[in-house]
Amino acid sequence: MYRLSTKRSVFIGLSLFIPVILLLCFVIYPALDLLRMSFYRWDGVSVEQTFIGLDNYVRLFKESPDLWLSLRNNLIYFVIHTLFIPLELMFAVMLTKKLRGSNIFKSLTFMPYIVNGVAIAYAFSYFYSPINGAFNNILTLLGLENWIRNWLSDPAIVNLTLASVSVWRYSGYHVVLFFAALQSIPNDILEAATIDGAGAWQQFWRIQLPSISLVIDFTLFQNVRGALQMFDIPFVMTSGGPGYASSTFTLFTLDTAFKFDSFGMASTMAIAIIVLIVLVTLVQNKVVAVARRKGGFS
Amino acid sequence: MKSKRKIAALVLCTALLTSALGGCGGTQQSSSSVDSTAGGASENTAQPAADGEKVTLHYLIFDSYQAKEFAEMDMVAQFEAAHPNITVEIEKAKDSAEMENSLKIRAASNQLPDLVGNKVYMLDRFKDYLVDLSDMELTGRCPAAANFAVDGKVLGIPDRELREFVFYWEDLFTQYGVSVPETWDEFIQTAQAIKEADPNMIPIALGAKDEWTTYPFMELMPTLVANDGFLWRSMGQKDTPFAEGEGINKSYHMYEDLVAAEVFGPDPMGIGYDQAMTLFSNKQAAMFVIAGWGMDTMRENDADLTTLKSFMLPVRESESDPFRIYGGCDNFMSIFNTSEHIEEAKIFMDWYYEYFFPDFIQKVDALSAISDVEKELHPVLQEALDSRPDAEVVMYDGGDDNFNNIMAETKFDYKKLGVEMLTPGFDLDKRLEELDSAWTKARSDLGIS
Numbered sequence: 126m127y128r129l130s131t132k133r134s135v136f137i138g139l140s141l142f143i144p145v146i147l148l149l150c151f152v153i154y155p156a157l158d159l160l161r162m163s164f165y166r167w168d169g170v171s172v173e174q175t176f177i178g179l180d181n182y183v184r185l186f187k188e189s190p191d192l193w194l195s196l197r198n199n200l201i202y203f204v205i206h207t208l209f210i211p212l213e214l215m216f217a218v219m220l221t222k223k224l225r226g227s228n229i230f231k232s233l234t235f236m237p238y239i240v241n242g243v244a245i246a247y248a249f250s251y252f253y254s255p256i257n258g259a260f261n262n263i264l265t266l267l268g269l270e271n272w273i274r275n276w277l278s279d280p281a282i283v284n285l286t287l288a289s290v291s292v293w294r295y296s297g298y299h300v301v302l303f304f305a306a307l308q309s310i311p312n313d314i315l316e317a318a319t320i321d322g323a324g325a326w327q328q329f330w331r332i333q334l335p336s337i338s339l340v341i342d343f344t345l346f347q348n349v350r351g352a353l354q355m356f357d358i359p360f361v362m363t364s365g366g367p368g369y370a371s372s373t374f375t376l377f378t379l380d381t382a383f384k385f386d387s388f389g390m391a392s393t394m395a396i397a398i399i400v401l402i403v404l405v406t407l408v409q410n411k412v413v414a415v416a417r418r419k420g421g422f423s
Numbered sequence: 424m425k426s427k428r429k430i431a432a433l434v435l436c437t438a439l440l441t442s443a444l445g446g447c448g449g450t451q452q453s454s455s456s457v458d459s460t461a462g463g464a465s466e467n468t469a470q471p472a473a474d475g476e477k478v479t480l481h482y483l484i485f486d487s488y489q490a491k492e493f494a495e496m497d498m499v500a501q502f503e504a505a506h507p508n509i510t511v512e513i514e515k516a517k518d519s520a521e522m523e524n525s526l527k528i529r530a531a532s533n534q535l536p537d538l539v540g541n542k543v544y545m546l547d548r549f550k551d552y553l554v555d556l557s558d559m560e561l562t563g564r565c566p567a568a569a570n571f572a573v574d575g576k577v578l579g580i581p582d583r584e585l586r587e588f589v590f591y592w593e594d595l596f597t598q599y600g601v602s603v604p605e606t607w608d609e610f611i612q613t614a615q616a617i618k619e620a621d622p623n624m625i626p627i628a629l630g631a632k633d634e635w636t637t638y639p640f641m642e643l644m645p646t647l648v649a650n651d652g653f654l655w656r657s658m659g660q661k662d663t664p665f666a667e668g669e670g671i672n673k674s675y676h677m678y679e680d681l682v683a684a685e686v687f688g689p690d691p692m693g694i695g696y697d698q699a700m701t702l703f704s705n706k707q708a709a710m711f712v713i714a715g716w717g718m719d720t721m722r723e724n725d726a727d728l729t730t731l732k733s734f735m736l737p738v739r740e741s742e743s744d745p746f747r748i749y750g751g752c753d754n755f756m757s758i759f760n761t762s763e764h765i766e767e768a769k770i771f772m773d774w775y776y777e778y779f780f781p782d783f784i785q786k787v788d789a790l791s792a793i794s795d796v797e798k799e800l801h802p803v804l805q806e807a808l809d810s811r812p813d814a815e816v817v818m819y820d821g822g823d824d825n826f827n828n829i830m831a832e833t834k835f836d837y838k839k840l841g842v843e844m845l846t847p848g849f850d851l852d853k854r855l856e857e858l859d860s861a862w863t864k865a866r867s868d869l870g871i872s
Contacts, residue, residue: 168831169527170548191834255690256698277632278692280846366634367692368843383524385831386548 163393168386181393191369192394195377198284198359202373203352205288206295210344213296217303218329231304234297242294246361249290253277253362277363280370287358287371294358295351299344306337330420338417345413349405353398374398478767479510481536485522486754488719489540490515492786498779505774509767520635523548537762538771541755543571544821546578553578554758554765561776564793567752570818579755580772582780583789587639587749588733588807590703590717591710595624596732599709603734603810605742607677614686617709625688627681628708630699632692637841639712639736639749640681645674647738647747647817655822659829659871662863665855672855675844677738679851682844692845700724712736715788715804733807735814750816752792825871832865833858 163181167174185192216234220227237245252259253276261273276286310333318328334341356375359365365372365380372380374394382391484490490513493499499511516522519542526545529535530552546553555576562568567584568577589610596602599620604610614626630636646654649670658664658671665672688708691699697720703711704726711717721728735748756775758768776793784791784798791798799805808814822830829835835858843849866872 168828170530170551172551253693254698255693256702275690275693278690363632364634366632366839366842367846368839370846381834383527384836385834386527386827387831 159392159395162389163396165389165392167388169382169388170386174389177389181390184390185393185397191372192374192377194369195365195372195374198371199353199355199373201284202288202291202355203348205285205292206348206352207345209292209296210299210348213299214303214341216300217307218333220300220304221307231301235301236297237294238298238301240294242357243361245294246290246358249358250277250362253286278367280367283363283367283371287362290358290362291351291355299347302340302344303337306340307333310336335417342410342413345409346406349409350402353402353405374401477508477510478764479512480538480762480764480768480771481512481514482538482540482771483514483516483522483526483536484540484754485516485519485542486540487515488716488787489754489783492783496779496783498775498783501779502771502774505778506770509764509771511771519545533761535759535761537759537764537768539757539759541579541757542821543581543752543755543819544827546571546755546757547573547821547823548827549757549759550574550576550578552759552761554760554762554768556580556758556769556772559769559772561773564776564795566794567792567818571752571755571820573823579757580776581752581792582754582756582776583752583784583787584792585714585716585749585751585753585789586804586808587643587712587714587736588717588804589710589712589736590721590731590733590803592706592730593732594730595706595709599624604737606737606739606744608740610737611681611684611686614681614710615684618684618686625702625708626686627688627710627712628699628703629687629691630694630696631687631842631845632698633695634836634838634842636696636699636713637838640678641675641837641841643749643751643819644678644736644738645671646819647749648674648677650745650747650815650817652750652818653820655826656820658862659823659825659866662866663859664862665858674738675840675851675855678841679844687845692842696720715800718788718801718803728803731803733803735807735811746811746814747817748811748814749819751819753789825869828869829862829865829871832869833861835862 162174164176164178165174166177166180220231255261255275255278258276260276264270264272274282277283314332315328318332323331354375355373356379359371359373360376360379363371365376369377375398378391378394378398381387381394484493493513499513502511503509514536516525522539523542523545526535526539526549530549535552541549550573553576555578556562556568557572557575557577559577559580561580562577565580568580571577571579571581591603595617599617601613601616604613617624617626646652649657651657651670654670661669663669688694688702694702699708700711700717700720701724702708704721704724718728718731721731735746737746739746756772758765758772762768780791780793781796784793784796788801788804789798790800800808840854843854844851
């Protein structure tokens, strides 16, 4: 027994050795160095880095109006994705029914998620192009020419356009997550509920929803993280333009580092986004917990 | 067992934190092994390769056309035939902006290439990493190189001199009854006349989704209006460089008038350079403001250049004012002082400009920066220059450390500003006032007098 337990420990240790080393080298150490750099002024090129204490953090809050404007754009992604979560849940519930074509629909829904994000953004930039763009051509074909807008250059709607691409990309992933979680609920519980006279809505609200609460929590966290870290779609499609109209927090952080040669401030922004994600997640968890208590299930 | 685990975890965390935070306080050196006083190979530890030793040079460029010609003209093979012990690997960056970002990252990790094709503003930015080429014989053959010396050191040898042109289709101008403008107001009126004659024609293609396409108006025009090629350096010396009466203020208001005329098409911010150039190549746009290399893109688009013409951008108020045009150098070949083969890099540089460049420059739509290499421009471009024998060339400088630091501090991005000015309701005066306030504060914070 002792030899077996030792062998098991050795096996686990050896198996974890490389992943832990990689984690330390490529995640933990860079994160700590990021924190260190946030206390310095450095242009990314000079040999010297100058220690400035909390100066970057003070300037982050006092002197960066464009940064907080970018955060407003992140909020648009967050709100739109949140609004779509109930729809995604509904689709997942429908897929659990034995409907014709549900397998094909599942594959089609998930496919956008496995396609490279940059490729999707690039394709959609031509889809929404004002010159021979497919979307405008579709609207024209349907007799809806008066609906045509400057999808990628009108500051009033550019973020909605980009958010629509993000929803197209990530909805399928959420649907498949919810579907997998719903599939894990034992059938006999639902059958028993049916026998007891529970309708479809009651089964969903009282059995399915509480059973997949962990997956819902995970999806909500992914929603927060994804919205606050949104980068590839606005970067490829609009470069954050026109002006800063579609710039996101991460895009602005990158501009701060590479365009304005301020790696210290950019590190500070990166720390701020981590803190923001944690704070928003904590608030969200509190809100969801209260909603669950009021809904009568935990 | 549990306490052993806790101790092990504590030791690991302490080790990590100690190594990460150990540099806090005071000044740090970044990881690059730069000799910041490097002025030449004699101060660098790199030694020439021993005879027979194979050396590989890495040459980073951003110019797509140059990369194409290197391949088609077999530049590397030609050089290696002359110098069998030196191999050259060409690395192509997507564009100059991406190359600059890449160089910053590589500088921090001490992985800079041996040679690079720089933009003019990169000479100052990377001055701590570039070899002084002042003593090279090649420098004497390039009169423009000294103009761009940084702290008295020639850090790069340009291969071309650029001019900016307004390309137009002669048949369209004839069709719409307009002629080549002589002043800025006439330029706006010409564009408006085209728009009135044919609402489906884009008078001036811009491609502002790629912000850099606004550079003729936002970066170069202010130097012409102010008659100061070193405008960016001058601005670094002023507290309120955007105030009324200043060259850049006047220039941006001129651009504002052009924007107000709505002559960039229905959605200039919705299309990038490639799409805008495609529209121009297909004669769906009447004019395009770009340097001579724009013709490369037109050829790639298989444009019929039979009726293509060009003129110099008229930024003057009246015909009695001097006609100023932009003059700039580009593609500065530089050597990084972190290279282990500086002597070999210099050998390549000498060979390149002696044997390869004279043929290569004939294929580029720009003037030669090397004085003893004759170069005639494409007739479309030469005609425009010849029509302005009285033009005053304002040689453009990319700015110095002070300007770059203030620009970073204030987040002044002239190309992005050019795009913002295209958005409805943009208040230029308010923005210029804000820039002045930020500029004053930045100069004070940075201790620039």
